[in-house]
Amino acid sequence: MPTQQLARLAGLLADPTRAAICLALLDGRAWTAGELAHHVGVVASTASEHLSRLVAGGLLVEERQGRHRYLRLAGPETAALIEDLATFAAKSGAAPAPRNLRGSIRRSAEAQARTCYDHLAGRLGVALADALLARGVVTDDAGLAVTAPGRAWLAGVGIDVDPQRRGSRPLVRSCLDWTERRPHLAGVLGAALRAHAMDTGWLEPVGTGRALRITPSGVGALHDLFGITLD
Amino acid sequence: MPTQQLARLAGLLADPTRAAICLALLDGRAWTAGELAHHVGVVASTASEHLSRLVAGGLLVEERQGRHRYLRLAGPETAALIEDLATFAAKSGAAPAPRNLRGSIRRSAEAQARTCYDHLAGRLGVALADALLARGVVTDDAGLAVTAPGRAWLAGVGIDVDPQRRGSRPLVRSCLDWTERRPHLAGVLGAALRAHAMDTGWLEPVGTGRALRITPSGVGALHDLFGITLD
DNA sequence: GCGACGGTTCGGCGTACGCCGAAGTATTCC
DNA sequence: GGAATACTTCGGCGTACGCCGAACCGTCGC
Structure with missing residues (x-):
């Protein structure tokens, strides 16, 4: 039954x-x-x-x-199901024609990059966390923290993590992602990374959901600055 | 809202x-x-x-x-949503671990081949209908019908469409498929094709749904007998 | 220990809904 | 035109459910 x-x-x-x-x-x-x-x-x-x-x-x-x-x-898979359902429900009544392709595009896009609250998740979020750890911008010695040279490097890229700007919010925080099941960077740094990526046009939102698309310029910048290449 | x-x-x-x-x-x-x-x-x-x-x-x-x-x-897309939902509901309580890959595999498999009632739908069903029409096994002159040489050819392959076995059911019938929006073969011939493909191991069911997987031997047989190659 | 707090259980209220049978409307067949 | 058919509308019945407030239970802080 x-x-x-x-x-x-x-x-x-x-x-x-x-x-x-x-x-x-x-x-x-x-x-x-x-x-x-x-x-x-x-x-x-x-x-x-x-x-x-x-x-x-x-x-x-x-x-x-x-x-x-x-x-x-x-x-x-539960998250995916609910998102599918919500997406379908949201556009009930709209033109149902061009949904076939859109659906799969959005799905794969969302697996690559999406927002989790105000920071980046998905494969990009995980890759960014890995890259920053590998380059010594962030350490995980005694809890996550931004290193002194890391702070300078970030400033050079254009990402401001001036400690004065954080309220009670931790500068770096780990956040477990759905699709990757691996931590990515939240906290002030996570939010700053997302804001910078959006401001500079590395990423752009697709649809009304939390999915993001990596723009061509974003592909180059992420490769040059962070050594990230998503297939 | x-x-x-x-x-x-x-x-x-x-x-x-x-x-x-x-x-x-x-x-x-x-x-x-x-x-x-x-x-x-x-x-x-x-x-x-x-x-x-x-x-x-x-x-x-x-x-x-x-x-x-x-x-x-x-x-x-409505059919896909309901199927997704039903599939998810059916395996609630089972081990949710290896579902990530399975999901996408099943999805693409279902687009390729699936059952529609007792006959074959999906891209395989449409391709089969095309192949049989192209080879003169079936004609569409005055309604769909199996040709005399077509009947013999099918018998040689091992597919029995002896007219005595059909009750009131039409021998060949057209059926509009969801994903392809093109007719495929239903009726006694459609059912016989499906039964033969399952018996000989060309196709095997995947999961509990209507999805079918084309086996390696099925790939060869479909190519040799019907000239069908699905990417 | 004792109070504050987060969460759960229980009782009661009102609404919404699914079901059926009976009556009504439209279409087809003779 | 009249009967059979396919479906819809309506009235009534019972249940299920969502909501809240009040009482209860474990955990944490002092």
Whole structure:
């Protein structure tokens, strides 16, 4: 009875509150139950029940730490499914003609580069993290940190990570990516990298989602500056 | 508010009856309202309401002819979405680990070859239809029909289309495919082709869906007998 | 220890929805 | 024209579900 299974799965996303939760979790992070409740605008008890159903249904996984319950999507394929669904839903009513090619293009583009909150994820995000570590711009000796020469080098490229500008936010932070399952750079540096890449036109958004496309000039710059070549 | 749209779309598939309707329509054919009602086991009035909702939601399109209301999926992307969803739902609970590669493999495989009811669809189905027409095994002079030499040639290959075996079912019938939007061969010959391909090991099922994989021996046989090469 | 806090469970309320049968409308066949 | 057919609309029934507030339970900070 695949029918029941399909209906069950769809039923998990058929409620606006649960849908909002899943969309929020598309950023790949693990949220606490309280954060999600506040974000979607329901009381904690209501959210708790929704979250239990989503976990029972296999869409979410939970991780209990002390008095917190962290929730994230069950895996990359779950994220992909929800994105596909949301994308399809968003353009219902629009011209359905040119969707065939678009779909696959966007899919592959998103695997290459996409935003995770305000920084870069996807294969580009991981590659950037690797490159900066390899070149000594960032060290991982006692927690992630930008080295002194690294700071100067970044300034030369045009990326400003003046420590005065960070509030309470860590300068460099690790963030686990969906498709790569490897950490990439978040924090102030991660955000600065993304902002610089967008400002200089190395990357441009494609569609309304979080997918990014590497422009021709971006291909050159990423190769020359960071030694990155994505096939 | 993409949240509402996602929930609306999911809500269309969240009901077992509607899910069953959509799964039935995955064969690409246009069903009448009555056929669907009987197939999913509800009374006509109930089905009518479900169908109206599915049409209003953009998942189905209708075509009125006389006192009949024909319904089919809105397009190839709709079929793909429902299949993705059903596939995902079917393996919820199984090991989610090796799904990354599998997913893309299956996707491309399904575009190449898949079953449509009991015959072959996808690019292989279309290519087979073309090949048989080009070789004079089948003609399209006055409706599709198997030629006399064609019948002998098929018998030599090992495909039995003895006219005594057909009941009221047409020997050859055209069927519009989703991904190719071109007719392929249904009817008794279509079913016989599929059965032969499975029996001889030219094709093998992949996963639980309708996707088929062309085996190495199948590649050779399809090339030698029908002159077919799929990239 | 004790309070504060995050999360869960439970009871109750209201709505939405799926189902059917009966009546109504349109089309086709004779 | 009249009967059979295909579908739709409507009314009514029952259930399922989403929401909240209140009470309860474990964890953390002092």
